[in-house]
Amino acid sequence: MENKLKKYKYILLDVDDTLMDFKLCEHNALKNVLIKYNLPSDDATIETYSKINDRCWKQFEKGEIKREEIFPKRFTEFLKTLNSNIKPMEMNQRYFYNLRETDCLIPGATELLDYLQKKYPLFVITNGVAVTQKMRLEKSGIKKYFKKLYISEELGFQKPQKEFFDFVLNDIGAKKEECLIIGDSLSSDILGGKNSGIDTVFVNILKNENINNIPFTFEVENLSEIKNIL
Ligand SMILES: [Mg+2]
Structure with missing residues (x-):
């Protein structure tokens, strides 16, 4: 298990309902x-x-x-x-x-980013309106934690499309095995991870049922649990 976890070098984080309560x-x-x-x-x-x-x-x-x-x-x-x-x-x-x-951070978001930033380069992966997402990240004080923001509107592709993640991997210069996606959405983050062969952390704060059985690598029910994985 220990060796498996050490392989991650880059962390890709969703924003809405992962770090912010939309x-x-x-x-x-x-x-x-x-x-x-x-x-x-x-x-x-x-x-x-x-x-x-x-x-x-x-x-x-x-x-x-x-x-x-x-x-x-x-x-x-x-x-x-x-x-x-x-x-x-x-x-x-x-x-x-x-x-x-408006900023509405989910409890534990800043603490998690503080912790992760010391160990990994962090990247935002979000579907949304670019100007809005940038401002919200700025206002809430968490933009500074990220090396780069990947926003669907600017890329022309959106999660869960493989093209979205291919662009991100290529731009970072990362192998898919080196990345880990952290997100709340089964249909965009987790399915996107599956489509592009990237491991995932399913942030399931609302304890949603995985009706379509989309496979994920880890599941957590609050943000502080992620520290046990990374
Ligand atoms: Mg989300």
Whole structure:
């Protein structure tokens, strides 16, 4: 076991729901927008948005709508539920701005990065909007831990595509056996690891069931457990 673990030289970390609580970021960012517009900002209203947003992203994943259609669509539908005539894209812009300003680190995130940084070069691997992800990492004070950020929007490929990970390996100059992916998503991080032959740590804080039996190398239920592996 000891020899097996020593082979890792580079650590690739996901951001949302691995280091940052995305739902909490989203909640806080939207709440601030609603307050600014004098709209209801209670939990139920935010939950309505969240459901619409999830549905739009699922439609995108199934190829039913284009990526750029998500943003006007989610706020058009949401504003309809509030009978508001605010321009959807104006609200989207304010929301993105607030999202950049919000940091919601998962407990133990900074401690983990402090620990890992002393032993390995660390890299971010994230699907998302580049400017938003960079700002969020900066604001939360964890950007400094990473040697480089690999963001799907900039690469033109996204997790779990093998091309995403091929680009990362090539750019770092690493062999796949030398890398370890740490992430919460079975369908992007863990499946991506499987597709590209990279070992994975499944961060399963919410204790989700692995319905599709996607193989991972390690599983942890909180971030501090990772110190037992690395
Ligand atoms: Mg994630």
